[in-house]
Amino acid sequence: MTTEATQEHPFSHGGRFFDVLGLAAKNAGLSVLTLTLYRFWARTAMRRRLWSRVTVLGDPLEYTGTAWELFRGFLISLPCFFLPAIFVFYVAPLVMDPVLAIWLGLGFYLVAIPLIAAARYWMRRYQLSRTRWRGIRMGLAGSAGAFALASFGWTVLQSVSLGWYTPVARMNRAKMMWENTRFGDQPFEFIDDGESPQKGLWWPFALGWFAFPIAYIGSTLVVLAVVAALSGGGFQVPGADGDADPTAVLGFVAGVVGLTLLLVLLCWAPYNAAAMNRIASLITLDGARFRLKAKTFSLFWVQLAGWVITILSLTLLAPLAGFLQVRYVINRLEIVGTPKFAEIGQSIVEGPRAGESLGDAFDLDLGVGVI
């Protein structure tokens, strides 16, 4: 029997950018050729590639899901989701009282909010059940319905609190997810370390919350300064004098919008990094703790690169963005202590027979995974 020496860096991701780019490009080409029906095979191939490049204590993860399972899930979602959606969005506006049709549409969206949460849970359940390490299957117990209802309640609280409930909601969701996550027959725990789960999140969150006005004002000033410097004149919005050069106005608007988005992303990065680190610190497996070292600027660059790739490729290469984030997290993840692997047996949680169905309908993972 091999012994598990305690290692400070037991996780690593050996994926290479151009290697993943090649697969993503092939997938994109075949998806176009098959009018996107290839997406189930593309998703499976990408997950297989990404999972297998993750090593834990020297042994790779393994993705055992198949494209046919995903395709079957899609076929199941056709009558369950698409037919009602087609009625609500195509038929009702044409054959029903207009006011009733509008209410029906609103009702559909109202149902869709918890449904999206349930879909996310089902998707995670499927992906975990198809993830193995040393032949031992992971799993997700618990009820997707309970998660969806709780998540809906937290969403309502987030709305009425103008977003200020978000850190609590995020930790609540993480707690519910991780407490139901299993490696083999061993449950993960989301521990109470004696501190508030939101410890260290409020100031970064406040920065993110105020990001938009800050970023908008900052961007406008910066772009105006650039315009002034280029034109040699004073501060003046192009077109404000009524003699608008369309190219200049377009350039000005694009500059402000682009810079605003950039600053908003940057302002949210401290919160995202802090939340990821905090969640990791509260997860345990058989007494072993986890530690994630996500940093503001490194996370910002990874997210920015992901957005740029996704937008420039019209989402065709979105899995690359997922790859960058997965690699970022894995390479910064540490374990403190070693679980007693010899005592962790095979999973007894049954996995779903079909794939992610609604997860595909809502396009929740942009072709990679949400684990």
Place this chain on the structure above:
Amino acid sequence: MIQGRYADGRAAITHDAECDIGPDAITFRVRDAQHIWPYGDLRRADDGAGLIVLKRRPDTGERLMLDADAKDTLRAAAPSLFRPRAFGVEPPSVVGGLIAGAWSLAAVFLVGVPLAAAPIADIIPPRYREQIADISWSQVEALTEFCDDSDEASRVLNDLAYRMMTAANVEGRDDIWVIIVDAPIPNAFALPDNSIVVTDDLIALADHPDELTGVIAHEIAHIERNHVLKNIIRSVGAGIFFDIVFGGAGAGQAVAIASVNLASLSYSRDDETDADMRGLEYLDAAGIDTGGLARLFDRLAEQYEGEEASDFPSLFSTHPATSARAEVARQRSRAGLAPSMNAADWRIVQSSCGMDPAAGTESEETPKPPEQEGVAKP
């Protein structure tokens, strides 16, 4: 002997294993137990980039891990374990089937639905037809203004339309109604509730009543042939297809919603040609010269062809070419026929929406068509 590691699928640990790669199976010993795994039962659990991980089929959870150094020996003994199939990669037949399936589905929705659009449109109950028309009308009301002073002009145009429809024995002619609106472009279009909307700018553009009458005949034909609903059904079919295939209620929904908007009430080439030909039949049956429509098409081609699409369905859409449509109308023109409206009625029509008839045809007498070349004699 090759050193490997074996996981039994019952606990998350590995055991050292001594492996022998034979011609038909890999045999390995863990402690005192010997395992024999025939190659035919094996699959790869790795992606071929490093460590070799073998698993059995069906999956028992057991894994045998070999260093990458064992690759050449294993490949020589079991080349099937290095083929894409062993890694779970789909065979080319699956990709081919998907391509065929996707395009077949596309054919069903994008070709089959349009082919079935006519019978489907025929069985849509009037109640739903009016519901659909309400959506179009909301667009008309947003983009145009009704003319309070055009009741008499509308009566003239409706009498004229009814005369043509009676002569050509158009079914449902009692339900077809012409309405004049104030809009900034010369146009006329039919709506799902059998209304024909004529803009004041089109009336102002017409130099002769036969020109306007030709346009109304064309729009009546669209209604008689149910082109409006057919077009909407085609667009909705395409929208549903996009939503199903692309997996989300988004793009397809936009296509479908746009289909009942005015901007998308443009017809197929076949429908336009059909309406042209049927409209000319109305004119012939009512004893109205088709040369008026030819002249209007000529003028439209000269003034507007090549312009950007507007928020309205275009009377003079580029397919079929407006000049070709003019030529067809000219071929059927008969000289010596009386104008479709007398001078008084024409003045009433020209006065609608606050227009000044003096800016259009100035003659007090019954208008006469201009001299034309190449006009077929009756």
